[in-house]
Amino acid sequence: MSEGSFIKKELYSQVKLVELIKRINARYRYKDIELWILGSKVEPRTSSIDLRRVEIDLKRTSYIGELREIIAIEKSRGRKIALIPTMGYLHQGHLALVERAKQTGAFTVLSIFVNPLQFGPNEDYSSYPRDMERDALLVDIAGVDVLFHPTSEEMYPRPMVTYVEVGQLDTVLCGATRPGHFRGVATVVSKLFHIVQPDLAFFGQKDYQQYLIIQRMVGDLNLPIEVCPVQIVREPDGLALSSRNVFLSPEQRQEALILSQSLNEAEKLLRAGERSARVLETQVRERISNESQGVIDYVEVRDAQDLSEVTEIESPVLLALAVRFGATRLIDNKVMEVDCSCLE
Numbered sequence: 001m002s003e004g005s006f007i008k009k010e011l012y013s014q015v016k017l018v019e020l021i022k023r024i025n026a027r028y029r030y031k032d033i034e035l036w037i038l039g040s041k042v043e044p045r046t047s048s049i050d051l052r053r054v055e056i057d058l059k060r061t062s063y064i065g066e067l068r069e070i071i072a073i074e075k076s077r078g079r080k081i082a083l084i085p086t087m088g089y090l091h092q093g094h095l096a097l098v099e100r101a102k103q104t105g106a107f108t109v110l111s112i113f114v115n116p117l118q119f120g121p122n123e124d125y126s127s128y129p130r131d132m133e134r135d136a137l138l139v140d141i142a143g144v145d146v147l148f149h150p151t152s153e154e155m156y157p158r159p160m161v162t163y164v165e166v167g168q169l170d171t172v173l174c175g176a177t178r179p180g181h182f183r184g185v186a187t188v189v190s191k192l193f194h195i196v197q198p199d200l201a202f203f204g205q206k207d208y209q210q211y212l213i214i215q216r217m218v219g220d221l222n223l224p225i226e227v228c229p230v231q232i233v234r235e236p237d238g239l240a241l242s243s244r245n246v247f248l249s250p251e252q253r254q255e256a257l258i259l260s261q262s263l264n265e266a267e268k269l270l271r272a273g274e275r276s277a278r279v280l281e282t283q284v285r286e287r288i289s290n291e292s293q294g295v296i297d298y299v300e301v302r303d304a305q306d307l308s309e310v311t312e313i314e315s316p317v318l319l320a321l322a323v324r325f326g327a328t329r330l331i332d333n334k335v336m337e338v339d340c341s342c343l344e
């Protein structure tokens with residue numbers, strides 16, 4: 001199969017383009033060809049940008065076999081491969097991972113797959129936001145080399161009997177409140193690693209526990225992959241970007257600011273000399289309960305390396321929380337050192 005046959009070009013009419021640009025919250029100027037996506041200026045990679053059409057020049061495939069062929073070609077040219085696993089409905093947080101991957105010069109693969117295995121029976125698998133057309137435009141503009149968006153049938157053609165068990169890292173924080181979640185995550189990431197065989201894989205610290213679990217899995221299973229963490233990207237007012245933020249009502253969106261604010265205050269307490277993990281947790285819990293309708297899943301200080309329990313803070317710690325606003329569960333965290341240089 002020739003390389004060219006993978007290239008899917010899409011022409012957008014002006015109407016469709018304007019509608020897409022509205023949906024991705026982009027600012028678009030014609031004369032000097034400036035494109036702003038989600039508040040940041042981007043160098044358009046699309047092969048043609050004008051007011052009449054945008055040509056998407058992205059390699060994209062839903063098929064494991066095709067993806068493997070694309071990657072084999074790049075590997076035979078000596079390119080390193082970077083993988084960015086996502087569930088789509090992309091935002092600036094995901095694009096920060098793309099930017100970091102591109103900085104390495106590697107051939108960049110972004111996957112979009114809402115993985116049924118990591119959702120519990122009463123969780124939001126079916127309502128999780130999805131918009132492949134919008135995402136394809138975003139990843140093309142961001143300079144992703146290939147978009148892999150398999151169906152569930154492609155990823156799970158028959159019932160699974162083999163899983164990646166996560167062990168003790170799965171028993172705390174989100175693992176405790178979402179049983180089976182990290183088994184599903186580790187299993188699908190392991191499958192993606194075997195499909196893509198990347199040299200580098202990028203994960204956001206927004207999902208700090210996930211990042212640690214993947215890093216540990218790569219070590220335990222001797223996978224030749226460098227796991228690269230990327231700092232949390234926030235809205236200007238502090239809210240951590242999340243695909244699920246779209247479900248917040250304006251009031252909930254406003255109230256959710258208490259999450260990052262209370263984390264910042266805990267950090268100030270630490271800086272002022274407080275060393276008790278329980279005191280920091282209590283302070284954060286009280287602020288959230290007193291100043292919002294948010295229902296706390298957990299607020300916990302844990303060791304930043306292995307998530308073990310901490311009483312007195314001496315080495316880097318993770319202060320992590322999960323809070324529900326209505327049906328929407330948000331997570332946030334801060335990594336802090338006793339000298340309080342923020343490691344987030």
Ligand code: AMP
Nearest residue numbers: 086087088093203204206207232233241
């Ligand atoms: P998701 O699509 O939510 O599964 O996220 C895909 C990847 O993007 C994960 O590695 C996340 O940690 C990362 N990510 C999501 N939101 C953010 C954010 N606000 N800042 C940095 N990374 C993020």
